[in-house]
Amino acid sequence: MIITVTMNPSLDHAYFIDHFSPGIVNRFQTPRKSIGGKGINAGRAASLSGAKVIISGFLGGDLGQIVGRDLKDENLFELMMLPVSEETRRAITVMHDGNVHTEIVESGPEVSDEQAFHLMNEIKEKLNKENASVITINGSVNSNNKHLYKDLLKYIRTEISNEIPVLMDISGEQLLSLLESDEYKPTFIKPNIHELGELIGKSIPSKEVAIHEMSHSLFNDIDYIMVSCGAEGALFKAGDIYYNVEIPTIDIINPTGSGDATVGGFAYALEEKYSIEDTLKYAMACGMSNAQHAEVGVINKHDVELFMNQIQVKQY
Numbered sequence: 001m002i003i004t005v006t007m008n009p010s011l012d013h014a015y016f017i018d019h020f021s022p023g024i025v026n027r028f029q030t031p032r033k034s035i036g037g038k039g040i041n042a043g044r045a046a047s048l049s050g051a052k053v054i055i056s057g058f059l060g061g062d063l064g065q066i067v068g069r070d071l072k073d074e075n076l077f078e079l080m081m082l083p084v085s086e087e088t089r090r091a092i093t094v095m096h097d098g099n100v101h102t103e104i105v106e107s108g109p110e111v112s113d114e115q116a117f118h119l120m121n122e123i124k125e126k127l128n129k130e131n132a133s134v135i136t137i138n139g140s141v142n143s144n145n146k147h148l149y150k151d152l153l154k155y156i157r158t159e160i161s162n163e164i165p166v167l168m169d170i171s172g173e174q175l176l177s178l179l180e181s182d183e184y185k186p187t188f189i190k191p192n193i194h195e196l197g198e199l200i201g202k203s204i205p206s207k208e209v210a211i212h213e214m215s216h217s218l219f220n221d222i223d224y225i226m227v228s229c230g231a232e233g234a235l236f237k238a239g240d241i242y243y244n245v246e247i248p249t250i251d252i253i254n255p256t257g258s259g260d261a262t263v264g265g266f267a268y269a270l271e272e273k274y275s276i277e278d279t280l281k282y283a284m285a286c287g288m289s290n291a292q293h294a295e296v297g298v299i300n301k302h303d304v305e306l307f308m309n310q311i312q313v314k315q316y
């Protein structure tokens with residue numbers, strides 16, 4: 001069983017218009033609605049891979065009810081969504097003028113430390129009854145505690161299990177706080193190449209530059225570091241061994257959430273105890289398959305297996 005944590009899900013609205021002009025009334029057709037949340041997307045990819053998945057997090061207000069109902073209707077996972085009084089956020093994307101994306105993203109309900117630890121406690125109680133093989137924490141949290149994710153990892157390690165792999169696909173100051181701490185280390189992180197640059201304060205133009213930066217002391221003692229590079233595949237570090245993962249060129253429909261599907265695939269492959277090489281191939285193939293679907297986090301297992309044969313994993 002895989003448990004994913006999404007602290008700040010959203011109801012996403014995508015609007016399409018030929019030309020968008022600020023400062024005047026722009027009229028749109030009804031938006032395409034979908035559920036947003038990195039842990040939800042990762043959970044979807046893991047579930048479609050064949051894993052039993054629990055998705056956990058917070059939902060509130062009328063929008064939270066809609067999101068909860070739609071997630072239930074998907075029939076892909078067990079829900080452990082705790083209620084909060086503030087409304088679940090909306091994220092609006094306007095696609096206009098060719099391929100320009102303009103986004104309006106609400107900050108969403110603020111999660112207090114107490115609520116976050118309450119969720120962890122629910123996960124702990126669940127794991128007293130059932131075994132889980134992986135926990136993933138994905139995406140942002142609206143918290144005034146910039147060390148919250150570091151604190152949650154400590155809780156998992158001390159109160160839930162010192163053994164269970166914890167995959168953390170997070171960014172910004174929460175990731176920095178986690179990496180700067182010597183106390184507990186996540187099993188896996190997956191910054192994309194831009195997030196890697198933000199983290200170390202440099203622009204990273206290529207895989208060749210990225211691979212050097214992966215030996216930065218911030219990444220010491222993390223079992224697995226994946227730097228995903230979109231259509232260029234990924235780089236990976238396990239201990240002192242560095243890998244270059246090369247993927248074939250494919251036609252894509254919507255690459256949004258490919259990173260989340262990659263994390264979901266990684267979690268599934270860990271649970272299945274794949275070799276490192278096959279784990280990397282499986283995770284990458286999930287990202288690729290996601291990019292071939294309009295929906296986010298959706299993969300086709302048959303395509304994933306075909307892609308795996310076309311992916312090359314080379315040690316540096």
Ligand code: ADP
Pocket residue numbers: 192193228229230231232233234247250252255256257258259260262283284285286287288291
């Ligand atoms: P994120 O969504 O976190 O920014 P990436 O864009 O790096 O992550 O995508 C994660 C993985 O998904 C890539 O390593 C690759 O396997 C796959 N992927 C993403 N974009 C493409 C693409 N345009 N073509 C093929 N595969 C892609």
